[in-house]
Amino acid sequence: MAKEKIVVEGGTPLAGEVHISGAKNSALKLIAAALLGQGESAIHNVPLISDIVVMSKVIETLGGSVRRDGHTLHVDTAGVDTWETPYELVSKMRASISVLGPLVARFGKARVAMPGGCNLGARKIDMHMVGMEALGVHFHTDHGYIEASTPNGLHGAYVALDFPSVGATENAILAACGAEGVTVITNAAREPEIADLQDFLCACGAEVRGAGGSVITVEGRRPLHGCVHRVIPDRIVTATYLCAAAAAGGDITLRNTEHRQLAAVTTALRQAGCRVDCGADYIRLTRTEPLRAVPPVQTTPYPGFPTDCQAIFMAALLQSRGTTVFVENIFQSRYRHVPELIRMGADIRTEGRVAVVCGVERLHGAEVVATDLRGGAALVTAGLAAEGITTVQGVGHIHRGYEELPAHLRALGAHITEEN
Numbered sequence: 001m002a003k004e005k006i007v008v009e010g011g012t013p014l015a016g017e018v019h020i021s022g023a024k025n026s027a028l029k030l031i032a033a034a035l036l037g038q039g040e041s042a043i044h045n046v047p048l049i050s051d052i053v054v055m056s057k058v059i060e061t062l063g064g065s066v067r068r069d070g071h072t073l074h075v076d077t078a079g080v081d082t083w084e085t086p087y088e089l090v091s092k093m094r095a096s097i098s099v100l101g102p103l104v105a106r107f108g109k110a111r112v113a114m115p116g117g118c119n120l121g122a123r124k125i126d127m128h129m130v131g132m133e134a135l136g137v138h139f140h141t142d143h144g145y146i147e148a149s150t151p152n153g154l155h156g157a158y159v160a161l162d163f164p165s166v167g168a169t170e171n172a173i174l175a176a177c178g179a180e181g182v183t184v185i186t187n188a189a190r191e192p193e194i195a196d197l198q199d200f201l202c203a204c205g206a207e208v209r210g211a212g213g214s215v216i217t218v219e220g221r222r223p224l225h226g227c228v229h230r231v232i233p234d235r236i237v238t239a240t241y242l243c244a245a246a247a248a249g250g251d252i253t254l255r256n257t258e259h260r261q262l263a264a265v266t267t268a269l270r271q272a273g274c275r276v277d278c279g280a281d282y283i284r285l286t287r288t289e290p291l292r293a294v295p296p297v298q299t300t301p302y303p304g305f306p307t308d309c310q311a312i313f314m315a316a317l318l319q320s321r322g323t324t325v326f327v328e329n330i331f332q333s334r335y336r337h338v339p340e341l342i343r344m345g346a347d348i349r350t351e352g353r354v355a356v357v358c359g360v361e362r363l364h365g366a367e368v369v370a371t372d373l374r375g376g377a378a379l380v381t382a383g384l385a386a387e388g389i390t391t392v393q394g395v396g397h398i399h400r401g402y403e404e405l406p407a408h409l410r411a412l413g414a415h416i417t418e419e420n
C-alpha cells in the first residue's frame with residue numbers, strides 16, 4: 001500500500017548512481033497502440049507506476065489481457081471485443097484518450113469518455129478530432145462521451161496540425177494505421193516518444209516514417225501483429241534527478257539514459273553552474289558551487305525546453321544568485337507548485353504565463369501539497385535543498401509517473417522517507 005506523505009530533511013548533497021526507468025509517456029501510448037495488432041506484444045522497460053496500471057485496466061476493460069513480469073508487460077489484444085472506454089478510467093488518466101485512434105483503426109468506431117479539464121488547465125482535444133476527421137472519422141458527443149464512427153471507411157489524408165500536439169500526433173498516426181492509402185501528417189510533434197511509437201508500430205508490421213521530424217507518413221491497412229519492444233528511457237525522470245542534484249549539490253550519475261534528448265535542460269543546468277558530462281548511456285552532474293540565475297527559460301515543443309521540466313528546474317533555482325524568468329508556453333495553468341514553494345521561503349511572482357524567480361539565501365522546510373505530477377517532484381526537489389523538514393502531501397500524483405522516487409533519492413544519500 002502506497003504511503004500518503006513524503007518527508008524530506010534537506011541539506012545533504014547527493015552522491016551515487018540511479019538507473020533510469022522507461023518513459024511513462026512512451027509506454028502508455030505503446031500499450032494503447034498494441035490494440036492495433038491482434039496478438040501479444042512484449043513491452044520491456046515499462047516503469048512500475050500507477051498510470052501504467054490505469055492504462056492496463058483500459059486494455060482489460062476492452063477485452064484484452066495485460067500480464068506484468070517485472071518491467072515487462074505482455075499485452076494481448078486478440079480478445080478485444082468492445083470499443084468503449086468508461087469515464088471512470090479516463091477521469092483517472094487523461095492519456096486514456098490515446099485508445100481513440102487504435103479503436104477507430106481496428107473497429108471503425110469508438111466510444112471514449114471526454115477527458116475534461118485537468119490540473120494543468122482546460123486541455124482540449126480538438127486537434128485530436130480534427131486530425132482523425134481528415135481520415136474520415138465522424139464525431140458526435142453524447143452525455144460526456146465522444147462517439148466516433150466511419151460511415152465511409154477510413155482513408156489516408158493530408159493532416160495539417162495547427163500546433164505540434166503530442167497526443168493529437170499520436171492519435172493521427174494510430175488511426176492512419178487503419179486507413180486505406182497514405183496519410184501525411186504535417187506540423188507533427190517531434191518528441192522522442194513519437195519516434196518510439198513509430199519504432200513499435202514498425203516492429204508490429206506498420207509502415208510509418210518521419211517521426212522525430214515534422215512530417216510523418218503512414219501507409220495504412222498493413223496487417224499488424226504483436227512485437228517485442230524496449231521503451232526508451234524517461235527523459236523527464238532523468239531531468240528530475242539532475243535537478244535534484246543541482247538543488248541539493250553533490251555528484252550523481254544517471255545510467256540508461258539518452259542525453260541527446262535532454263540538451264535544452266543540460267544546457268540550462270550548465271548555465272546555472274553545474275558541471276554536466278555525458279556519455280553513450282549516462283549523464284553525470286556535479287554541483288559544488290552555489291547556482292546562478294540563467295537566461296529566460298521558455299517552454300516549447302521538443303527539442304525546446306520541456307514543459308514537464310519547468311517546475312523541477314524552477315525548484316533547483318530557488319537559491320540561485322540572481323533572477324530567472326520562466327515563460328510557460330505549453331499549458332494554460334502550470335504554476336500550481338508556486339504557492340507551495342513560496343511557503344518554503346521561495347521568492348516567486350507569477351503573472352499569466354510568466355514566473356519570476358529571485359534566488360533567496362535560504363529555503364525552509366514546510367508542509368506542502370502536490371497538485372500534479374511534476375509539481376510534486378518539484379516540491380521534493382526543493383525539500384532536498386531546504387533547511388529542516390518538508391512534508392509533501394498528495395504523493396499519489398508523484399506515484400503516477402515516478403518509480404520509487406524516495407527510495408532512489410535515499411540511495412543517493414538523501415534523508416527521505418514515506419509515511420502515512
Ligand code: EPZ
Pocket residue numbers: 025026028095122123124125126127128129163164165166167168189307308330331332373374401
Ligand atoms: C503530453 O501531453 C504529455 N502526456 C505531457 O506530459 C506533456 O506535458 C505534453 O505532452 C507536452 O510535452 C503524455 O504523453 C501522456 P499536447 P498531451 O497535446 O499529449 C493543447 C507529464 O507530466 N491542445 O502536446 O496532452 C493542450 O491543452 C505530462 O508527464 C489543444 O488545445 O500534450 C496543451 O496546452 C503532463 N487541443 C498543448 O496543446 C488538442 O487537441 C500541448 O498539448 C490537443 C492539445
